[in-house]
Amino acid sequence: MATIYDIAEKLGVSPSTVSRALSGRGYCKEETRKRIIQAAEELDYAPDQSAKMLKTRVSNKVLFTVPDMCNPFYFDMIQGINDVLDPYGYLLILMDTKNRLEEEKRAIQLLREKYADGMIMVSFDFCEENIGLLNRLHAPVVLTNQYVSPAGKDRFHYVWVDTQLGIKDVVRHFTSQGIRRIGYVGGRLQEQTGRERYEGYREGLQEAGLPLCADWIRESDYTEQGGYLAGLSLLNGSHPPPEAVACANDLMAYGFLRACEEKRIRVPEDLLLAGMDNLSLSARTSPKLTSVSLRAEEIGRTAAQMLVHRMNGDNRPIENEHLRPKLVVRESSVKPAGFGKRET
């Protein structure tokens, strides 16, 4: 592969002249430039990225990490991220951390090794360990969860949606219909996201004066299969069964729906159900699924904008962003006439 030296030699000019001509920075006589450009084409020249990066210290890449590549939610986020990043010429490196701390650490390490100029990180569990590493990083980072270190002075930024409030809204939506036996399928309580959403459930019940009932609560993993298993377990293991169930995301709600089908429990005739994420799929399932919109694309867009701001060396302090969740009510959660009268 030809280098600027080959071009320089062929034309009897110096490599620096070639560099200037091709990059457009610095002086170069128009005629010389033309000859250089022509020679570059003849030699099938293409600038070498690694050499350029080594010199300029920028990679033009952004790392985007998600905890579960199978969840369409993140692809909605990608739309937004890409919309913003593309015009700036940033490339997107996509990485699946599989909700494993080790993989998240690997992602952080990639940044230390300058694979990318910045990172947008989604995690179910921002904790002391990954946050500590993140704060040691020089490259800008934007998270999609709220996190404030006790010590303060965090180096990263975040854009977040109050999922706690979102789940609380779901519970309110149920109680406002007179429902009192409300179940919940969430994530692991050891994880930040799991705690947040569970807290919304707890608050919602409390607000309505309803007790927590372990029989109606399951911990799962945000996957369809996990929701299915949790659904079976909950439907089999609770007497009386709940009248309504809030799932901490749509994927688990789909799985729960599958469990209901299997158990011949009709939604919403026998049981009300709601999810969270508002995947585009949810408007088309049967029954159409009530869900809390987290505005995935907007999160992505906002996160990318914050990141670009920081990567461009603009060091004016920026505010962390806060998006409001929005309950989208569809068939699955609305009590039909004759609700609860099981057909036989």
Added chain:
Amino acid sequence: MATIYDIAEKLGVSPSTVSRALSGRGYCKEETRKRIIQAAEELDYAPDQSAKMLKTRVSNKVLFTVPDMCNPFYFDMIQGINDVLDPYGYLLILMDTKNRLEEEKRAIQLLREKYADGMIMVSFDFCEENIGLLNRLHAPVVLTNQYVSPAGKDRFHYVWVDTQLGIKDVVRHFTSQGIRRIGYVGGRLQEQTGRERYEGYREGLQEAGLPLCADWIRESDYTEQGGYLAGLSLLNGSHPPPEAVACANDLMAYGFLRACEEKRIRVPEDLLLAGMDNLSLSARTSPKLTSVSLRAEEIGRTAAQMLVHRMNGDNRPIENEHLRPKLVVRESSVKPAGFGKRET
């Protein structure tokens, strides 16, 4: 940021010793290695990728380009690609070419500039221009369409599914139910993918001795919105209307379904419908959508395997791969009792 020189200096050894100790290649006394590793940690050292790349000429990245980031089909492919690439330590750069030749050329240029070691490219239209550029590339490339240059000796490989046969199977599925008025919503005929699938439609009709009828055929763009518009146009503009419609992908079928809803045409009671891609959504829509499975994940996995094979410098000639499409019949395409008797 610390370099191996900083470590070398601190310890009074040479940079190459540090390099050997850290990379594990070449001799290094165990004790020296330990001291070096400790010093590296103390100095918060991380190897610089661009320097390593410049020297080793490998980027450990693979470029994956898709013509429409909004289509979940490609995310199924990503699962497969990532499954294969991840164990080898390859990172995935995702790029949306927006079905524009210019963007495809940009992707090819990225490879020339060594942004990545190889590429998996999805395009609706492999044509002389992009193929010509692809053949000039040194880096390995795997396409997801069949393409054989007239001149032969193509440098790239491909894994393909016979979508022509897939659409033909859909038409057969319709005709086997006695349906004779069969419509089609496809891609642009100027594009390779559009031609292929249309050809399947044409052959299917021909096989059943049915004539082509322009009233029942629409060109669109593989998006939901495109399918919706094509649906409205077809439903409004054909007298008599078709009894069944084959859509060239699921996204357009969803759009078509939306158009049907709007026009109060019931599927499958008034009209049969089928798509192609077999997105996971299709098993959950209402009605559940019949679709041709293209095995997205398997395409991804296979393509990635071929690419890895080539990137590892294994130059034994490899066969292009061929996956068979599979019709998955669901509610939307099965003639119910009383089909065609419009309710009023």
Added chain:
DNA sequence: ATGAAAGCGCTAACAA
């Protein structure tokens, strides 16, 4: 307007 030369941080062939 152009050229010479240094250097980005790493690897690897060769010498010691």
Added chain:
DNA sequence: TTGTTAGCGCTTTCAT
């Protein structure tokens, strides 16, 4: 086992 040295291909300062 370790050190010396020469690049990888580009940018950029400084001199001409």
